[in-house]
Amino acid sequence: MSKYPISEQEVNVLLNDVWERYGYDFTEYAPASINRRVNHLFQMDRFPSFAEYRYRIISDPGYAMRFVEEITVNVTEMFRDPSFYQVLRTHVLPVLATYPFIRVWHAGCSTGEEVYSVAILLKEAGLLQKSVIYATDINVSVLEKGRKGLFRLSQMQQYSRNYMEAGGREDFSSYYTANYEYAKFREDLGEKIIFSPHNLVTDGSFNEFQLIICRNVLIYFNKKLQDRVLTLFSDSLEQLGFLALGSKETLSFTSVTRKFRQLDNREKIWRKMQL
Amino acid sequence: MTTAPYLIVIGGSAGGLQPVLHLLPALNASINAAIIIVLHRPSHYESLLTDLLSTRSVLPVKEAPEKEPLLPGVVYIAPADYHLLIERDHTLSLDASEKVNFSRPSIDVTFSSAALAYRNNMAAILLSGANNDGVEGLTDVHEAGGTTAVQDPATAEVDYMPRHAIEQAPVDIVLQPSEMAAFINEMGGI
Numbered sequence: 001m002s003k004y005p006i007s008e009q010e011v012n013v014l015l016n017d018v019w020e021r022y023g024y025d026f027t028e029y030a031p032a033s034i035n036r037r038v039n040h041l042f043q044m045d046r047f048p049s050f051a052e053y054r055y056r057i058i059s060d061p062g063y064a065m066r067f068v069e070e071i072t073v074n075v076t077e078m079f080r081d082p083s084f085y086q087v088l089r090t091h092v093l094p095v096l097a098t099y100p101f102i103r104v105w106h107a108g109c110s111t112g113e114e115v116y117s118v119a120i121l122l123k124e125a126g127l128l129q130k131s132v133i134y135a136t137d138i139n140v141s142v143l144e145k146g147r148k149g150l151f152r153l154s155q156m157q158q159y160s161r162n163y164m165e166a167g168g169r170e171d172f173s174s175y176y177t178a179n180y181e182y183a184k185f186r187e188d189l190g191e192k193i194i195f196s197p198h199n200l201v202t203d204g205s206f207n208e209f210q211l212i213i214c215r216n217v218l219i220y221f222n223k224k225l226q227d228r229v230l231t232l233f234s235d236s237l238e239q240l241g242f243l244a245l246g247s248k249e250t251l252s253f254t255s256v257t258r259k260f261r262q263l264d265n266r267e268k269i270w271r272k273m274q275l
Numbered sequence: 276m277t278t279a280p281y282l283i284v285i286g287g288s289a290g291g292l293q294p295v296l297h298l299l300p301a302l303n304a305s306i307n308a309a310i311i312i313v314l315h316r317p318s319h320y321e322s323l324l325t326d327l328l329s330t331r332s333v334l335p336v337k338e339a340p341e342k343e344p345l346l347p348g349v350v351y352i353a354p355a356d357y358h359l360l361i362e363r364d365h366t367l368s369l370d371a372s373e374k375v376n377f378s379r380p381s382i383d384v385t386f387s388s389a390a391l392a393y394r395n396n397m398a399a400i401l402l403s404g405a406n407n408d409g410v411e412g413l414t415d416v417h418e419a420g421g422t423t424a425v426q427d428p429a430t431a432e433v434d435y436m437p438r439h440a441i442e443q444a445p446v447d448i449v450l451q452p453s454e455m456a457a458f459i460n461e462m463g464g465i
Binding site: 003004008030031032033035036037073076089160216219222225234246248249 | 276341342354357360361362363368369370371372373383384387388391392394411
């Protein structure tokens with residue numbers, strides 16, 4: 001059986017339903033990935049026909065939320081791309097340290113693994129006390145997971161390796177306590193994180209930040225939406241603020257390119273040079 | 276800028292690198308097709324792979340850049356830890372979602388999305404490997420009217436993947452590694 005039983009036109013019908021009825025706009029997402037995930041969910045939940053799939057989405061708000069959660073990607077890990085966190089530690093935090101108060105926006109944070117990674121870096125630099133991290137995502141249920149600070153214990157070996165590769169010198173296991181199959185991260189790390197829903201497609205700016213982190217989110221958007229979201233980030237950054245993207249994402253060939261200068265290394269971190 | 280009118284996607288797992296190294300030097304520089312290579316490997320060897328393949332190729336080799344158009348005469352490498360998808364408008368999209376067949380990049384993901392975008396104007400070649408990734412994708416390519424090719428299992432370092440493809444998917448042609456460059460050149464209008 002083909003992996004794409006639902007046609008692209010049918011996918012667009014569903015996306016329009018979700019937009020009109022529930023206010024989630026996926027119509028400017030890159031079609032190939034969204035198409036694949038809409039089809040995958042159709043097969044996973046064993047719908048006999050497109051009509052029944054559509055009816056369930058329209059008539060059952062609970063299922064519509066499942067649809068939103070499943071067609072967005074929530075794969076993440078702590079200290080993902082260790083060299084990125086290394087540069088954050090050595091080149092960005094020393095600059096942030098000069099501010100009396102540090103505001104970080106982590107957009108598209110999913111279940112929070114990377115947010116806690118940033119909190120650990122701030123903690124080790126002695127900056128967490130004067131910081132606030134706004135961690136946002138479109139998906140309400142992943143935020144709830146992040147708020148709990150519970151991550152799978154089975155992942156900790158990998159995360160500990162990432163942490164060390166990122167230049168971590170402490171005993172990584174001192175940051176959590178094992179609780180059955182979960183690692184519960186320390187309260188003092190979570191205290192400075194505010195998890196809150198925010199939709200990059202439809203919501204605006206809500207503060208001015210010195211650091212905005214948005215990794216592996218823009219890849220799911222089409223060019224036009226990428227441009228709009230990058231403008232939102234640019235408008236939400238202070239002069240000389242930092243913007244950090246995923247390892248395959250770039251500011252090159254976008255409308256905000258001229259306002260930013262990339263840090264002098266191979267990581268995807270830019271600094272805002274003009275307002 | 277005109278995107279490539281024809282696409283060739285090559286997928287390989289364990290033992291898949293050898294045939295790729297063999298075919299690259301014999302590709303024709305004026306080929307009128309884009310070539311995508313999806314190879315399973317540990318993420319650490321990332322840049323090494325693109326560098327290695329560059330040294331063997333007359334065509335430019337680069338890691339598939341997000342949202343850029345597929346151009347004729349360019350060899351694109353699927354980056355480690357991302358799935359590579361093809362948009363209907365012949366641009367490239369990356370996706371960091373769950374592994375498929377224990378793999379990211381997954382050959383199935385690229386084959387199937389390429390089939391939707393390029394229909395009968397594509398060919399898929401499945402090489403040596405120890406898992407099932409790519410077998411379903413070959414079926415999608417075939418159903419969309421594309422051409423499907425598989426490395427002769429007798430020449431594969433690990434014959435599991437090509438053997439399963441021949442048993443389970445509609446395969447148009449079985450190729451020796453020495454025949455692959457000529458096949459690709461011909462598909463690309465040479």
